[in-house]
Amino acid sequence: MKAFDREAVKSAIKESVLRVYAAQHSDLDLYRNTLDCFSSSIDSVIQGISLDEWMIQEKERQVQKTKQNAIGTLHEEVMGAIPGVENLPVGNLIDIISIGHRLVAEVKNKHNTTKGNHKVAIYHDLAQALVTRAGYTGYYVEILPKGQNQYNKPFTPSDNKTNRKLPERADIRVIDGKSFYELLTGHKEALSELYLELPALVAEIINEKYKTALKANRITESDAFTYNFSKAYGE
Structure with missing residues (x-):
C-alpha cells in the first residue's frame, strides 16, 4: 500500500x-x-x-x-492509522483531528444517513471545535457521496427552526470521502487503494484469530467488486 x-x-x-x-x-x-x-x-x-x-x-x-x-467506525479507525491523524474516542465533540493538516472532522459513512437537524448540530460542533484552534478547518465528511460527486465546499445546512441556511464559512466545509482521504494522505487514489486491500486485511484478521481459511480473492475477483466501487465514486 x-x-x-x-x-x-x-x-x-x-x-x-x-x-x-x-x-x-x-x-x-x-x-x-x-x-x-x-x-x-x-x-x-x-x-x-x-x-x-x-x-x-x-x-x-x-x-x-x-x-x-x-463496522460503523471503520473509516475513523483507518484515518487514525495515518501518521499525524488522531481518531478521538466516542463522546468527543469531533471524530478526527490532525495538527499537521490543521483540521478537525466529523465523519459519516453515507451522505443520506444524517438528517437535517443533525447536520445543524454537526455545524455547531465544528464551529465550537474551531474556537480554540485558530487557522484550522472543520470538515463534515461524507464517505459515500451523493451522485458519485467529489466536492470540498462550504457546509451550510438548513436550520429547520429558522428556515434559513447557516452562515457560510470558509473554515467549515463538507467533503466527500475520496477527497478527504487524498487530503489526509497526499495520494489521489488512497480510498481506492484501501478498498482494494480491505478484503485481504479482513480475511487475515479472521484467519489469524479463528484459524479459518477465508479467501479474499473470492470477493476481489468478482466483477461486482469493481462495479460497486465505480457506482459509488464514478470510476
Missing part, C-alpha cells in the same frame, strides 16, 4: 472486524428487546410467508444491523 501503512491499518480495524465476525456467528435472541408480535403477524401475511419464515428473516436482518453498527 502506498497511501497507508498496511500493518497500522490492520491493527486499527482489527477489533471492529472481530465484532462483525462475532455478530455473524451469534445466537441472536429475537425476544431480548421485546418482539413486536403485531408487526410480525401483519408483515408475514403481506409477504405471503409463514411466521416461522418471518422470524428467520428477522433474525438475519437484526444480525446484519448489528454488523453494520460494529
